[in-house]
Amino acid sequence: DMDVSSHSLAVETEINTTHGLKIPLIGRRIIDVSFFIKQIQVQHNAELSCSFIDMDFQSEVIRGFQSILFFKCKMCEEKRLAIECGDIDSDGIPICTVVADGQWSKRSYGKKYDALSGVVSKTNNTSIIGYKTRKVLFVGIRNKYCVVCQKSTSNNNKSVPDYDCYINRNKSSTSIEADGVVEGFVNSMQMHGLKYNCLIGDGDSSVTKRLNDKMPYGPNFHIQKIECRNHLLRNYATRLTVLAKNTKYPLRIQKDLSNAPFHRLGQHTQCNSYFCNKNENNEINLNLVPEASHGGIMQEIENCVQRLVNNAESLLERIYGQKYLKNYNRIKGNTARRRKLFPNNRKIKKPHSNGPDADYEILKKTNVTEIEMSTRDQNECQKWFQERKLRLIPSNFGKICKLRKTTSCKNTVYSMLYASAPHAKSLQYGRMTEAIACKKAEEIIGETVKMCGLIIDPEIPYLAASPDGLIGDSCILEIKCPFSAKDTINAVDSVNNKLLQCCIVVGDSIQLKKNHSYYYQVIGQLHVSRRETCYFVFYAANWINIEIIKYDKTFWDSKMVNYLTTFYLEVLLPEIVDPLYPKRMLKTDIREKSGDNV
Numbered sequence: 001d002m003d004v005s006s007h008s009l010a011v012e013t014e015i016n017t018t019h020g021l022k023i024p025l026i027g028r029r030i031i032d033v034s035f036f037i038k039q040i041q042v043q044h045n046a047e048l049s050c051s052f053i054d055m056d057f058q059s060e061v062i063r064g065f066q067s068i069l070f071f072k073c074k075m076c077e078e079k080r081l082a083i084e085c086g087d088i089d090s091d092g093i094p095i096c097t098v099v100a101d102g103q104w105s106k107r108s109y110g111k112k113y114d115a116l117s118g119v120v121s122k123t124n125n126t127s128i129i130g131y132k133t134r135k136v137l138f139v140g141i142r143n144k145y146c147v148v149c150q151k152s153t154s155n156n157n158k159s160v161p162d163y164d165c166y167i168n169r170n171k172s173s174t175s176i177e178a179d180g181v182v183e184g185f186v187n188s189m190q191m192h193g194l195k196y197n198c199l200i201g202d203g204d205s206s207v208t209k210r211l212n213d214k215m216p217y218g219p220n221f222h223i224q225k226i227e228c229r230n231h232l233l234r235n236y237a238t239r240l241t242v243l244a245k246n247t248k249y250p251l252r253i254q255k256d257l258s259n260a261p262f263h264r265l266g267q268h269t270q271c272n273s274y275f276c277n278k279n280e281n282n283e284i285n286l287n288l289v290p291e292a293s294h295g296g297i298m299q300e301i302e303n304c305v306q307r308l309v310n311n312a313e314s315l316l317e318r319i320y321g322q323k324y325l326k327n328y329n330r331i332k333g334n335t336a337r338r339r340k341l342f343p344n345n346r347k348i349k350k351p352h353s354n355g356p357d358a359d360y361e362i363l364k365k366t367n368v369t370e371i372e373m374s375t376r377d378q379n380e381c382q383k384w385f386q387e388r389k390l391r392l393i394p395s396n397f398g399k400i401c402k403l404r405k406t407t408s409c410k411n412t413v414y415s416m417l418y419a420s421a422p423h424a425k426s427l428q429y430g431r432m433t434e435a436i437a438c439k440k441a442e443e444i445i446g447e448t449v450k451m452c453g454l455i456i457d458p459e460i461p462y463l464a465a466s467p468d469g470l471i472g473d474s475c476i477l478e479i480k481c482p483f484s485a486k487d488t489i490n491a492v493d494s495v496n497n498k499l500l501q502c503c504i505v506v507g508d509s510i511q512l513k514k515n516h517s518y519y520y521q522v523i524g525q526l527h528v529s530r531r532e533t534c535y536f537v538f539y540a541a542n543w544i545n546i547e548i549i550k551y552d553k554t555f556w557d558s559k560m561v562n563y564l565t566t567f568y569l570e571v572l573l574p575e576i577v578d579p580l581y582p583k584r585m586l587k588t589d590i591r592e593k594s595g596d597n598v
Contacts, residue, residue: 033067077133079193089195089221097198098137100184100207102177137192140180143167178210185216185223198224265289368456375453378466387454389417390576391464392568394524398517401563409571410590416572418581426483433481437539438469441479444546445535447471457528460561462568465528475533476525480518482538491538491545500538510545512536519549520560526551566593 061068082094089095146166171179181199188194195217201207208225215221259270267289268276375384392400399412442449449469457463469477485494491510494500502518503510512519522534531551538545570593575581580589 033069077135078137081133082194087197089197093189093195094193095195095197097200098196099200100181101201102180137194138184138187140183141168142176142180144170175206178207181207182210182214182216185211186214188216195221196223197221198226200226200228202228262289368458372453372455375466376451378453381453384454384466387456388464388466391456391462392564392572394465394521394528395517397524397560397564398520400567401520401560402517403563403567409567409593410587413571413575413590414581414587417575417579429483429486430481433539434468434479437479437481437537437544438477440539440544441477441535441537441546444544445471447475449477455529458530460565462573463524463528463564465525467525467529467534470529470531471535474531475535476529476531477535477537478522478525479537479539482540485538486540488540488542490543491540494540503538509547510538512547512549514555522549523552523556523560527556 056072058070058072060070078096079094082088082096087095143166148163149165149167181201185196188196199207199211211223217223256272262268263271263276266287371383371387375381375387378384396412396416403409403412438449449471452467452470455465455467457465467476468479471477482494482500485499488494488497488499491500491503492505492508495503495505495510500510502516503512505511512522518536522536526532526534526549533551534549536547536549538547571591574591580591581587583589
């Protein structure tokens with residue numbers, strides 16, 4: 001037999017580089033050290049603090065049969081960098097900058113903050129002291145939904161299985177991010193031996209408030225908040241967009257309301273000529289504004305005036321609340337009751353005539369003309385938006401007149417009074433090409449097109465129209481630049497390819513359908529402006545089509561005027577005078593028209 005001592009034993013070592021063994025463990029051993037380390041890492045399941053799975057093998061020292069293995073923690077790199085850079089607070093604890101944000105199970109940009117679960121991760125990023133590790137330091141999970149519980153409830157199972165429920169949150173979804181960030185700050189000392197002195201994140205003010213309330217590192221430790229530049233620029237653009245959509249600012253009355261206290265105290269430097277004539281007469285008056293400002297009362301006056309300034313549009317509308325009417329009826333009833341109780345103690349005086357009333361009709365016509373002249377910039381003018389919001393305009397005539405008896409009016413009223421202005425590509429394209437189409441139409445028609453503002457119907461003042469132009473004394477111009485047909489060869493090709501479904505082909509040209517909303521718009525514009533002819537223009541880059549449409553009184557009387565009158569008086573006007581939608585922000589609160597007057 002071969003001597004055992006002379007036998008050569010072959011040993012193979014399997015090194016798994018995926019578990020941090022960058023340096024091979026070689027030599028004759030009783031066990032496979034790499035496999036042993038791997039099993040320890042797999043079995044460890046710590047939630048907080050560093051664990052063996054986060055260790056990187058560095059070196060080995062062999063002393064006889066004894067092996068000493070040296071490991072280095074991957075998670076403590078942030079602490080090491082802070083110490084090397086000298087980022088240590090007064091208590092000798094390293095400090096670092098972190099970036100925090102929330103990840104959600106559904107997207108909710110600007111609305112619908114109702115996700116059932118969320119994750120808050122804190123990741124190191126570039127700071128003022130140099131490059132950081134960009135490694136995850138904390139993950140906090142919040143769940144408001146558990147699939148096992150949901151299935152048990154839906155199947156009406158009386159016996160719920162024994163399991164660990166995932167629900168750990170019963171508060172609102174909007175507070176999930178702030179709650180997770182605060183937990184990460186509170187556990188930073190236990191997990192990494194670090195304090196987070198600077199937080200980089202979005203503009204969520206609730207996170208900063210929760211950190212200031214919690215004070216995870218004591219009252220003397222200040223946590224600085226730096227907002228992400230991307231969020232700042234995005235929010236800046238969003239607010240500018242919202243401001244551009246807001247067209248409810250009557251600037252002149254706001255200025256007069258703000259200046260009223262200064263005018264009353266004798267300072268007339270900001271008074272307009274129609275407001276007072278002190279500047280023209282050059283009278284010397286006592287100016288009490290400096291004294292009021294020094295005493296502090298001027299600031300209080302300005303605060304009182306500010307509410308009027310913010311609601312200047314309501315003052316212009318001259319709409320009175322129900323409380324005033326209720327008080328008036330109460331006083332009137334008490335007066336009548338007293339007159340019945342004491343009929344003989346009151347002398348009845350006959351009313352004296354003060355002459356005829358003023359001719360308000362002249363003022364009315366003057367106001368209509370002034371509105372038309374001051375709104376000729378149309379969508380560039382704030383007054384144009386303000387005046388047309390109180391009336392029915394031809395672009396909505398077709399939608400209103402074609403409403404069925406069973407169709408609700410709530411969405412129509414909402415779109416007219418409360419919906420934001422649309423910003424579709426088709427509308428932007430139409431605004432950009434309308435001026436070019438107008439010049440082309442002038443060349444073909446051979447007449448000059450005059451701009452016009454908001455024209456108010458002389459007989460039905462709640463109807464108004466804004467044609468794209470006026471031609472002579474009896475014609476209007478209406479331009480349509482269809483985005484769907486902008487690249488077509490000619491008008492007939494656009495209709496045949498169903499890109500202009502509002503028209504039909506007649507010979508070598510196209511003609512507007514009489515049941516389309518555009519036709520209702522044209523007839524409405526002709527009636528409001530008291531004109532007879534409309535040059536209806538379709539324009540694209542490669543072609544232009546001009547159709548002459550005459551005013552049809554029969555069509556107006558039979559299919560339009562009654563529907564418009566009923567809709568405005570029974571549905572739109574009550575919502576303008578006594579709005580119900582803003583109270584609960586629900587469309588269902590908007591009034592419906594009565595079924596008998598459809």
